[in-house]
Amino acid sequence: MKKIDYFPYLLLIPAFALTVTIVAWPLFETFRLSFTNASMRPSWKYVGIDNYVEIFEDDFWEVIRLTFLWMTCSVALKIICGTFGAVLLNAAIPGRALFRVLIMPPWIVPIAVGVFIWAWMYNGQFGMISGVMQRLGLIDGPLEFLAFGNTAFLATVITDVWIGTPMVALYLLAAMQSIPTELHEAAWTDGASRFYRFRRITLPLIAPAMATMALLSAIWTFNSFDIIWILTEGGPRGSTTTMIIDTYKTAISRFRYGEGAARAVMILICLSAFAGVYLALLSRLSKRGTA
Amino acid sequence: MKAKALFLATTAVLGFASAAAAQTEIHLINCGAAADPQNPLQEEHAKAWEAENPDYSVVFEYVPWGSCQERAITLASAGDPVAASYMGSRVLKQLAESDLIIPFDLTEEELGTYEDSVLSTVMFDGEVWGLPRAFSTKALYWNKGLFEEAGLDMPDGPQTWEDVVTAAKAITENTDAAGIGLPAADFDNTMHEWLNWLYSNGGEVINADGEIVFDSPEVVETLQLYGDLADYTEEGPLAYDRGKLEPLFAEEAIGMYTNGGWGRNTAGDIDYGITLIPSGPSGDHGTLLITDSLVVFKGSGVEEATLDLITYMTAPEQQSAFDIAGGWTPIRQTMDTENLVAEDPSWEPFVISVPTGGPEPLLYDYVAMQDVINEAIQSVLTGEVSAEEAAAEAQSELEDLNE
Numbered sequence: 001m002k003k004i005d006y007f008p009y010l011l012l013i014p015a016f017a018l019t020v021t022i023v024a025w026p027l028f029e030t031f032r033l034s035f036t037n038a039s040m041r042p043s044w045k046y047v048g049i050d051n052y053v054e055i056f057e058d059d060f061w062e063v064i065r066l067t068f069l070w071m072t073c074s075v076a077l078k079i080i081c082g083t084f085g086a087v088l089l090n091a092a093i094p095g096r097a098l099f100r101v102l103i104m105p106p107w108i109v110p111i112a113v114g115v116f117i118w119a120w121m122y123n124g125q126f127g128m129i130s131g132v133m134q135r136l137g138l139i140d141g142p143l144e145f146l147a148f149g150n151t152a153f154l155a156t157v158i159t160d161v162w163i164g165t166p167m168v169a170l171y172l173l174a175a176m177q178s179i180p181t182e183l184h185e186a187a188w189t190d191g192a193s194r195f196y197r198f199r200r201i202t203l204p205l206i207a208p209a210m211a212t213m214a215l216l217s218a219i220w221t222f223n224s225f226d227i228i229w230i231l232t233e234g235g236p237r238g239s240t241t242t243m244i245i246d247t248y249k250t251a252i253s254r255f256r257y258g259e260g261a262a263r264a265v266m267i268l269i270c271l272s273a274f275a276g277v278y279l280a281l282l283s284r285l286s287k288r289g290t291a
Numbered sequence: 292m293k294a295k296a297l298f299l300a301t302t303a304v305l306g307f308a309s310a311a312a313a314q315t316e317i318h319l320i321n322c323g324a325a326a327d328p329q330n331p332l333q334e335e336h337a338k339a340w341e342a343e344n345p346d347y348s349v350v351f352e353y354v355p356w357g358s359c360q361e362r363a364i365t366l367a368s369a370g371d372p373v374a375a376s377y378m379g380s381r382v383l384k385q386l387a388e389s390d391l392i393i394p395f396d397l398t399e400e401e402l403g404t405y406e407d408s409v410l411s412t413v414m415f416d417g418e419v420w421g422l423p424r425a426f427s428t429k430a431l432y433w434n435k436g437l438f439e440e441a442g443l444d445m446p447d448g449p450q451t452w453e454d455v456v457t458a459a460k461a462i463t464e465n466t467d468a469a470g471i472g473l474p475a476a477d478f479d480n481t482m483h484e485w486l487n488w489l490y491s492n493g494g495e496v497i498n499a500d501g502e503i504v505f506d507s508p509e510v511v512e513t514l515q516l517y518g519d520l521a522d523y524t525e526e527g528p529l530a531y532d533r534g535k536l537e538p539l540f541a542e543e544a545i546g547m548y549t550n551g552g553w554g555r556n557t558a559g560d561i562d563y564g565i566t567l568i569p570s571g572p573s574g575d576h577g578t579l580l581i582t583d584s585l586v587v588f589k590g591s592g593v594e595e596a597t598l599d600l601i602t603y604m605t606a607p608e609q610q611s612a613f614d615i616a617g618g619w620t621p622i623r624q625t626m627d628t629e630n631l632v633a634e635d636p637s638w639e640p641f642v643i644s645v646p647t648g649g650p651e652p653l654l655y656d657y658v659a660m661q662d663v664i665n666e667a668i669q670s671v672l673t674g675e676v677s678a679e680e681a682a683a684e685a686q687s688e689l690e691d692l693n694e
Binding site: 152256 | 361364365368385386388389390391476477478525526527528529530531538539542544656658659666669670
């Protein structure tokens with residue numbers, strides 16, 4: 001009879017205990033809480049799916065729609081700007097190393113500091129953007145970007161793109177640098193233009209990296225809290241209230257822990273879907289790599 | 292010799308360390324920053340209390356205004372309360388009903404040093420649930436230079452809503468400034484500042500019987516005032532809370548705005564006047580009375596000592612010094628407060644409005660109530676709905692919250 005070696009399982013116990021403590025247990029508690037009417041009051045009771053019914057009666061579809069719109073705009077712009085930035089940083093120009101360093105600040109500056117700077121720039125009375133637009137004659141008077149739904153939405157997207165683009169650019173730059181130079185040289189010898197080489201060689205070869213980055217970026221952007229909270233706190237009038245902001249307001253500002261947990265579960269479901277797609281993509285890429 | 296010195300030094304360090312370890316910590320969350328003018332004074336007071344109570348050490352944690360209350364309440368709800376916290380008095384009812392805080396036991400004499408209107412903000416069910424720490428009344432700040440430039444002859448500033456609309460229009464049309472600064476962001480003081488106008492028009496949100504009375508002629512008139520002023524406000528009022536209006540007033544970008552006594556510290560060197568909140572067509576000068584309090588949480592293990600500390604810190608002499616340092620309207624009656632107006636007449640509108648002021652309306656879900664009222668204000672200000680429609684819709688939502 002074969003003797004079971006328990007030693008490897010013993011070694012796994014700390015990691016297992018850690019995972020249960022900081023992942024599984026809080027997740028379980030969140031699920032449990034979402035079926036209660038827990039609030040600041042010491043007593044609470046199970047209320048079945050009431051919290052889920054209530055959040056969908058509370059314009060939650062609009063919050064979901066806004067969240068996906070915000071995420072889609074932001075991720076699309078980050079991928080476009082990141083690809084453009086990667087191409088520029090990959091170009092054989094003098095001082096390239098310096099440019100690669102200069103692209104970093106939005107990413108390495110503490111997010112709160114960067115967002116406060118943007119908040120000042122968006123200010124209508126003292127902000128730079130409104131001032132420049134007035135000088136150029138684009139607007140008649142001060143424009144308070146964070147006061148109107150559309151401009152506030154756009155302002156939060158732009159700030160998120162500013163912060164997120166450097167990472168996308170550097171990731172795609174790394175992907176571009178892994179493309180064998182012979183391919184470009186051969187195409188160049190055949191007289192292919194710069195744009196043609198980009199479209200037919202670079203783009204297809206970095207497409208897996210772009211897809212991976214887009215998915216990861218979607219997960220981070222979906223979960224992004226600090227940028228919107230510092231700039232608008234979800235306002236004006238809910239125009240930048242994404243699911244994570246809505247959950248925070250419900251659970252922490254209004255102390256409706258049960259309802260807040262139900263909203264958190266909805267976020268978890270959405271993120272799980274993204275994670276599923278990401279894992280499937282990784283699996284496909286890995287199979288392609290080993291084939 | 293060296294070994295002896297080292298031994299003595301080590302013993303001394305260990306001695307101090309064990310003495311410090313023997314002290315029980317009283318953790319107090321305070322809103323704002325340590326550098327705020329009143330806070331060093333508060334820490335001095337705590338040190339004086341520590342000197343009389345050497346078994347305890349008081350630790351202040353300063354948390355920004357936007358999140359300090361949530362932090363203290365979240366800790367308490369999670370069963371890990373701090374000893375005490377600075378708190379908007381509006382949440383005391385919710386905290387008390389949730390069995391998270393403990394009441395103070397004050398003598399009749401101690402209670403007598405508070406104005407009744409102040410005491411009403413922290414007292415219910417016959418108990419005092421927090422000791423008022425900061426008290427504000429509001430008044431209208433008006434820029435004398437801009438009034439003159441706009442050709443307005445109002446030597447005492449606007450006294451009625453009609454004056455306000457006239458002045459706002461004239462300033463907007465005849466100067467580079469906006470007539471009036473109105474806060475309308477998704478923030479508590481959007482509702483607070485609007486309530487000043489409502490109370491100056493004889494209106495209320497909840498009547499003495501606890502019924503919602505938002506859909507009333509007084510409320511509609513007050514919402515309509517905002518509608519009438521919409522063309523004369525700063526650009527994009529929905530981006531402004533009251534604090535953001537302070538630099539606009541100091542830069543002469545707005546002709547008027549409402550603020551508490553601390554607004555005098557931020558107005559710079561412009562020539563301005565302060566007057567009572569102008570009277571509406573259905574009422575007389577009024578103001579919103581807001582107190583922030585120090586509350587003691589249940590379950591910290593140092594409740595008795597904390598009650599004693601807070602009672603000491605808010606005793607008339609200490610509280611008076613704290614009020615003056617922070618620019619707050621005086622909470623307790625002392626010789627200092629009696630002399631205040633004589634020494635500095637600019638205090639007058641803030642002090643004389645106290646007896647006729649009204650407290651914040653209180654519902655269990657205060658934030659939800661605030662959101663509903665803010666939505667009504669914003670929708671009228673942006674011209675989306677009429678004042679009548681906004682009042683009716685808010686009435687219905689507030690009734691749901693009051694069930």
